[in-house]
Amino acid sequence: xxxxxxxxxxxxxxxxxxxxxxxxxxxxxxxxxxxxxxxxxxxxxxxxxxxxxxxxxxxxxxxxxxxxxxxxxxxxxxxxxxxxxxxxxxxxxxxxxxxxxxxxxxxxxxxxxxxxxxxxxxxxxxxxxxxxxxxxxxxxxxxxxxxxxxxxxxxxxxxxxxxxxxxxxxxxxxxxxxxxxxxxxxxxxxxxxxxxxxxxxxxxxxxxxxxxxxxxxxxxxxxxxxxxxxxxxxxxxxxxxxxx
Numbered sequence: 168x169x170x171x172x173x174x175x176x177x178x179x180x181x182x183x184x185x186x187x188x189x190x191x192x193x194x195x196x197x198x199x200x201x202x203x204x205x206x207x208x209x210x211x212x213x214x215x216x217x218x219x220x221x222x223x224x225x226x227x228x229x230x231x232x233x234x235x236x237x238x239x240x241x242x243x244x245x246x247x248x249x250x251x252x253x254x255x256x257x258x259x260x261x262x263x264x265x266x267x268x269x270x271x272x273x274x275x276x277x278x279x280x281x282x283x284x285x286x287x288x289x290x291x292x293x294x295x296x297x298x299x300x301x302x303x304x305x306x307x308x309x310x311x312x313x314x315x316x317x318x319x320x321x322x323x324x325x326x327x328x329x330x331x332x333x334x335x336x337x338x339x340x341x342x343x344x345x346x347x348x349x350x351x352x353x354x355x356x357x358x359x360x361x362x363x364x365x366x367x368x369x370x371x372x373x374x375x376x377x378x379x380x381x382x383x384x385x386x387x388x389x390x391x392x393x394x395x396x397x398x399x400x401x402x403x404x405x406x407x408x409x410x411x
Contacts (some may be wrong), residue, residue, distance in 0.1 A: 173201035187217050221249040239269040330392040337389045342381035358402040372410035
């Protein structure tokens, strides 16, 4: 209907599940309307990689000036795989090494190390004794997959599909110099959630928005969709808050 609000397209892109084509279409429109929309560039890059548009994916990822810590591993590992797909081996190695340094779990470290091991095998010269003359031209599609094929890049999921949710009572809203904090009592236990970027927050209620005031809040039932945080002081980073 001619909407010109970038976040509407971004939110829609997060609701289409496995429909990568629609997600990419929506995210392209979001960055057209808001060229500095970092979150949209990130997920657009991931979607383009899934589509096999590796150079376009790298272009989108390059537009991101600062990568959030919780996205750093996925960002650099996907970029490394994109460079690999384009036969850009030095760039793939350099980026994979950054991904390894950003890894926070044993699984992430294993994924990055597997890619570096594969790159080692590609860069080592083939032993002379094993070289064979090519008798007939071979089409790429006819060749069997190599036994040391590169590990797949970790699957990327749209924002809406990777969130955890809790329901409870909102009782405090802290205004910070950058962002804000929500205090929600869940099963009698107070939990603190961070709002890092207000323009990346989706509010769901009858009016479509909510006016927050700093300080104590009238107890209100809410459901919070959040990404888990590495900071032990907070339960997660809020992406969606729904008022009951």
